[in-house]
Amino acid sequence: xxxxxxxxxxxxxxxxxxxxxxxxxxxxxxxxxxxxxxxxxxxxxxxxxxxxxxxxxxxxxxxxxxxxxxxxxxxxxxxxxxxxxxxxxxxxxxxxxxxxxxxxxxxxxxxxxxxxxxxxxxxxxxxxxxxxxxxxxxxxxxxxxxxxxxxxxxxxxxxxxxxxxxxxxxxxxxxxxxxxxxxxxxxxxxxxxxxxxxxxxxxxxxxxxxxxxxxxxxxxxxxxxxxxxxxxxxxxxxxxxxxxxxxxxxxxxxxxxxxxxxxxxxxxxxxxxxxxxxxxxxxxxxxxxxxxxxxxxxxxxxxxxxxxxxxxxxxxxxxxxxxxx
Amino acid sequence: xxxxxxxxxxxxxxxxxxxxxxxxxxxxxxxxxxxxxxxxxxxxxxxxxxxxxxxxxxxxxxxxxxxxxxxxxxxxxxxxxxxxxxxxxxxxxxxxxxxxxxxxxxxxxxxxxxxxxxxxxxxxxxxxxxxxxxxxxxxxxxxxxxxxxxxxxxxxxxxxxxxxxxxxxxxxxxxxxxxxxxxxxxxxxxxxxxxxxxxxxxxxxxxxxxxxxxxxxxxxxxxxxxxxxxxxxxxxxxxxxxxxxxxxxxxxxxxxxxxxxxxxxxxxxxxxxxxxxxxxxxxxxxxxxxxxxxxxxxxxxxxxxxxxxxxxxxxxxxxxxxxxx
Numbered sequence: 001x002x003x004x005x006x007x008x009x010x011x012x013x014x015x016x017x018x019x020x021x022x023x024x025x026x027x028x029x030x031x032x033x034x035x036x037x038x039x040x041x042x043x044x045x046x047x048x049x050x051x052x053x054x055x056x057x058x059x060x061x062x063x064x065x066x067x068x069x070x071x072x073x074x075x076x077x078x079x080x081x082x083x084x085x086x087x088x089x090x091x092x093x094x095x096x097x098x099x100x101x102x103x104x105x106x107x108x109x110x111x112x113x114x115x116x117x118x119x120x121x122x123x124x125x126x127x128x129x130x131x132x133x134x135x136x137x138x139x140x141x142x143x144x145x146x147x148x149x150x151x152x153x154x155x156x157x158x159x160x161x162x163x164x165x166x167x168x169x170x171x172x173x174x175x176x177x178x179x180x181x182x183x184x185x186x187x188x189x190x191x192x193x194x195x196x197x198x199x200x201x202x203x204x205x206x207x208x209x210x211x212x213x214x215x216x217x218x219x220x221x222x223x224x225x226x227x228x229x230x231x232x233x234x235x236x237x238x239x240x241x242x243x244x245x246x247x248x249x250x251x252x253x254x255x256x257x258x259x260x261x262x263x264x265x266x267x268x269x270x271x272x273x274x275x276x277x278x279x280x281x282x283x284x285x286x287x288x289x290x291x292x293x294x295x296x297x298x299x300x301x302x303x304x305x306x307x308x309x310x311x312x313x314x315x316x317x318x319x320x321x322x323x324x325x
Numbered sequence: 326x327x328x329x330x331x332x333x334x335x336x337x338x339x340x341x342x343x344x345x346x347x348x349x350x351x352x353x354x355x356x357x358x359x360x361x362x363x364x365x366x367x368x369x370x371x372x373x374x375x376x377x378x379x380x381x382x383x384x385x386x387x388x389x390x391x392x393x394x395x396x397x398x399x400x401x402x403x404x405x406x407x408x409x410x411x412x413x414x415x416x417x418x419x420x421x422x423x424x425x426x427x428x429x430x431x432x433x434x435x436x437x438x439x440x441x442x443x444x445x446x447x448x449x450x451x452x453x454x455x456x457x458x459x460x461x462x463x464x465x466x467x468x469x470x471x472x473x474x475x476x477x478x479x480x481x482x483x484x485x486x487x488x489x490x491x492x493x494x495x496x497x498x499x500x501x502x503x504x505x506x507x508x509x510x511x512x513x514x515x516x517x518x519x520x521x522x523x524x525x526x527x528x529x530x531x532x533x534x535x536x537x538x539x540x541x542x543x544x545x546x547x548x549x550x551x552x553x554x555x556x557x558x559x560x561x562x563x564x565x566x567x568x569x570x571x572x573x574x575x576x577x578x579x580x581x582x583x584x585x586x587x588x589x590x591x592x593x594x595x596x597x598x599x600x601x602x603x604x605x606x607x608x609x610x611x612x613x614x615x616x617x618x619x620x621x622x623x624x625x626x627x628x629x630x631x632x633x634x635x636x637x638x639x640x641x642x643x644x645x646x647x648x649x650x
Contacts, residue, residue, distance in 0.1 A: 084620060142491055158483050165588025166467055172585040175618060177578060189527035241605050253502060260497040263490025291514050293500060295409060295492035
C-alpha cells in the first residue's frame with residue numbers, strides 16, 4: 001500500500017472508497033461502501049496493448065465517472081492488480097498479464113489523479129480480504145482464498161487481519177507442490193498446484209492428452225478450454241472425466257496441506273474454474289474432510305466464492321476501507 | 326489456554342512465570358523472566374508408565390521447587406505438552422507420547438496446585454513462540470518453526486502474534502505431502518513430510534534399506550538411529566549419504582511450499598535431528614533459496630533453533646508471559 005501520510009484520519013474511517021481493478025482483459029471500477037456494496041460499477045476492456053499511460057489515464061477517467069455515478073464522496077482509493085508488485089511502494093514491477101508494464105508507479109499516479117490516500121494490493125490478496133469482509137468467509141477468524149484462473153493465486157486472513165507476509169505478496173498458495181518432478185510451472189519449479197489446476201493448465205492437460213491420441217468428444221474442439229473439459233466431464237466423456245478427477249484430486253491434496261498448515265475456518269475457492277460449481281467443490285471438500293488432520297478437518301468449511309465478477313473491485317475497496325497499519 | 330478469570334491484570338504483565346514442559350521421556354520446569362532467562366531449571370525422567378496422577382503430582386512438586394530455587398514469585402503458569410490437546414479448555418486429549426493419558430484436565434489441576442492463571446499449549450506451538458520471543462527468530466514479524474523429532478511438529482508467529490488456528494493446534498506443518506502415495510504417516514495419509522524426516526522415520530528408512538540388502542557401515546548397528554545415519558553420512562558412507570540427501574531434499578521441498586504460503590522472514594528448524602547442524606541446514610536453505618518464489622526466497626532466512634533443550638520451558642513461559650486474548 002501507499003498511504004498519503006497527511007490523510008490518516010480520513011483513511012481510518014472512510015464513508016466510501018473507490019475500488020480499481022486492473023485485469024489483463026478487463027478494467028473494473030466502482031465505489032465501495034462499508035457494507036461492501038458496489039455503486040456506479042463500470043467495466044470495460046483493458047486494451048493492454050495501448051500501454052500503461054493510456055490505459056491508466058482511461059482507468060482514472062472511469063474512476064471519476066464511477067464516483068460521479070455513485071453520487072457520494074470517496075475518502076481513499078484501493079487498487080487490485082496482479083503481481084509481482086511492491087505494495088508498500090505502490091509500484092507494479094512486471095505483471096505477466098500486462099506485458100511491458102515495468103516499474104509503473106501506480107500508487108503515486110493514483111494519488112495525484114484523485115488527491116486521496118491510495119492502497120495498491122496484489123489481486124488475490126485483495127480478493128481474500130474482500131471475501132472475508134463481504135463474501136463467503138464473512139465472520140471467519142481465519143480463512144484462506146484460492147483463485148483458479150489463468151494462474152492460481154491466493155491470500156489469507158489470519159485472526160481477522162489480512163496476511164501480507166515478509167515479501168508483501170501475502171502468500172503464494174498456488175505453488176504448493178502436488179507432483180514432484182511433474183509439469184513445469186511458471187515459477188520455475190515443477191509439479192506446483194498451478195501447473196495442474198489453473199484454467200490454462202486444465203486446458204493444456206486436455207490438449208496434451210488429445211494430441212497423445214485420447215479418444216474424446218473434445219477431439220473436435222479447438223482450442224480446448226477448461227470450461228470445455230468441465231462440460232464434457234459433466235456429459236460423461238471418460239477422457240474429460242479423468243482430467244477432471246485428476247484436477248479435483250490434486251486441488252484437494254494441496255488444500256489438505258494448506259488446511260493442515262493454516263487451520264482456517266473457511267477455504268474459499270474463486271476464479272473462472274469454479275464456474276463448474278458443485279462438480280469442482282464437492283469432491284474437493286470431501287477429500288479435504290477425509291485427509292486433513294482430524295481437528296483441522298472438523299474446523300474447516302470449503303466453499304465457493306461469494307463475490308463473483310466484482311471481487312476485484314470489492315477487494316480493492318476492502319483494502320482501502322481497512323488499510324494496513 | 327485456560328485463564329483464571331479473576332487474575333487478568335496479574336496475567337497481563339507478570340514479572341516472572343513458571344514454565345512446565347511435559348515430554349514423553351523428560352519433564353523440565355523453570356521460572357522464565359520477561360527477558361527469556363530460565364531460573365531454577367530442573368529436569369528429570371517422565372516415567373510416564375507411572376500414569377498421569379503420579380507424574381503430574383511430581384511435575385507440580387518440581388514446579389514449586391523451581392520457584393523456590395529461583396527465589397522470585399511467579400504470576401502465571403505455562404504448560405507445553407504434545408497434542409492432541411484442547412488448549413482453550415486446558416485438557417490433554419490423547420497425546421501419543423503419553424499413552425493412556427486420556428482427557429486429563431491439566432489446566433484445572435495446575436490452577437488448583439498453584440492458585441495462578443494457567444495456559445496450556447501444544448509443544449511445537451509454544452516452541453515457535455519461544456523461538457520468536459527469545460530465540461533464533463527474535464524480532465521477526467512473521468516466522469515458522471518446525472521441530473524434527475520423534476514426529477515433525479510446527480508453529481507460526483504471524484505479524485508478531487502466535488498463530489493458533491481454528492482447530493487450536495496452530496498449524497500442523499509436518500503434514501505437507503512430499504511424496505504422493507508414499508510412506509504411510511501417523512496422520513493416516515501417505516507421503517507426509519513427517520513420514521520421511523522425523524528422527525523415527527529417518528531411522529526407519531535406513532533400516533528398510535539395510536533389510537533390503539543395502540551395503541553400509543550401518544550394517545552392524547542395531548537399532549539404527551537418525552544420529553547414526555547422520556554420522557555415517559558425514560563419514561562418507563554412500564548408503565547413508567543417499568538417505569540423508571533424500572531427507573534434506575524432501576525437507577527443502579516442503580519448506581519451499583511453506584515459505585511460498587506463509588512468506589516468513591525466518592524459518593527456524595529445531596528438534597533432535599537438527600543436531601546434525603550444517604549438514605542439515607545448508608542443503609535445505611540452499612534448496613529453499615533456489616526454489617521458492619523469488620520475493621519469498623529473498624525475504625527469508627532458514628536457521629537452526631536458538632533455545633536448545635530449554636525450548637519447552639521457555640516456550641511454555643513465553644505463552645504465559647504473552648497469553649492469548
